[in-house]
Amino acid sequence: MxxxxxxxxxxxxxxxxxxxxxxxxxxxxxxxxxxxxxxxxxxxxxxxxxxxxxxxxxxxxxxxxxxxxxxxxxxxxxxMTRTFQNLQIFQDMTVLENVIVGFHLAERGHLLADLLALPGTKRRSAEVREKAMALLTRVRLDKAAEQVAGNLSYGALKRLEIVRALAMSxxxxxxxxxxxxxxxxxxxxxxxxxxxxxxxxxxxxxxxxxxxxxxxxxxxxxxxxxxxxxxxxxxxxxxxxxxxxxxxxxxxxxxxxxxxxxxxxxxxxxxx
CATH class of the missing domain: 3.40.50.300 (P-loop containing nucleotide triphosphate hydrolases)
Structure with missing residues (x-):
């Protein structure tokens, strides 16, 4: 197809x-x-x-x-998502947070529900975190999830950028x-x-x-x-x-x- x-x-x-x-x-x-x-x-x-x-x-x-x-x-x-020749990573955010950003761009959550921290929002956040960790595991970056992205090697940053693009399915x-x-x-x-x-x-x-x-x-x-x-x-x-x-x-x-x-x-x- x-x-x-x-x-x-x-x-x-x-x-x-x-x-x-x-x-x-x-x-x-x-x-x-x-x-x-x-x-x-x-x-x-x-x-x-x-x-x-x-x-x-x-x-x-x-x-x-x-x-x-x-x-x-x-x-x-x-x-349709893409990566760039020059890295577009949030260097001061953690590896996990970089991937979660990708999920938030893809989802259509309700702003009011997010502001009020309703149960549905907490459940959705937990699900997003779990999915983000699963993606990081696929590229062997799960152990670096809580590290600041700027501390990763160049090759690891390249894999992280691909993973973030994948967060948008x-x-x-x-x-x-x-x-x-x-x-x-x-x-x-x-x-x-x-x-x-x-x-x-x-x-x-x-x-x-x-x-x-x-x-x-x-x-x-x-x-x-x-x-x-x-x-x-x-x-x-x-x-x-x-x-x-x-x-x-x-x-x-x-x-x-x-x-x-x-x-x-x-x-x-x-x-x-």
Whole structure:
């Protein structure tokens, strides 16, 4: 079942076309990765899909409904949540409190009942706390529940941000570089968790630079370069695509040229 349908999305900034005519779909339980060199338009695409940016053209369909002009909080209530490349964690709150915030954003409680601390409110708070602890247990953060979030390692904070997004019971989850800045062990933990989430039926849209991780867990890959979709398909198909190879080899060659120049300067200085 198709949960997310992206059709011909495009946006320009000051006359510069950042993303042009990009489309793809994501089904329940599927991991779709969006990859490309730096500046390819990946995060801009994410921002349009999640309601942060309003596209100039194209549309976003969530479970058959056009949600192109919906704001992020409305999309979250409808079942689309996301994480960000830069952590959006409440550093001074506890780990548990960060997850509980996610539940409170999702629930439709009565303000008066909350202010009066009625029995129903206390019962609901206890239930939310129990659910939050269950989510933390899934990522092995339950023992850190009462710690201040700012004291966690970077990898743990990445897992916490994913858990908070899960508190809103998403059907589609957008993950923007969930393994960025993580070491090898933390990356393995995160990609195993993502695969586990997809197995529960959540549609996953992933932006990630770790190609080993992308190739390992993705069902489908969309490749962007300079805002254009240049390829899409299964991991083995994408890895053999000449346009994809050219886009990435160009980046590698440029980096190698810079390194060669540095090596030459060091050698000249040593001789002098």
């Amino acid at each position: 198709t949960l997310l349908q992206v059709e011909g999305l495009g946006i320009s900034f000051g006359g510069l076309r950042a993303v042009n005519d990009v489309g793809f779909s994501a089904s329940a339980g599927e991991i779709v990765s969006v990859i490309g060199p730096n500046g390819a338009g990946k995060t801009t695409l994410f921002n349009m899909i999640s309601g942060v940016y309003l596209p100039d053209r194209g549309r976003v369909m969530l479970d058959g409904q056009d949600v192109t002009r919906f704001e992020p909080h409305l999309l979250a209530r409808m079942g 998403p059907r589609v989850l957008l993950l923007d570089e969930p393994a960025a800045g993580c070491n090898a062990v933390e990356t393995e933990e995160i990609d195993a968790f993502i695969a586990e989430l997809a197995a529960t039926g959540i549609g996953i849209l992933l932006v990630e630079h770790d190609m080993k991780m992308v190739m390992r867990i993705s069902n489908h890959i969309v490749v962007l370069d300079h805002g254009e979709k240049i390829a899409e398909g299964k991991p083995d198909e994408v890895s053999r695509n000449p346009e994809v190879i050219s886009a990435y080899l160009g980046t590698v060659d440029a980096e190698q040229d810079e390194q060669d120049e540095e090596d030459e300067k060091e050698a000249t200085h040593a001789v002098g």
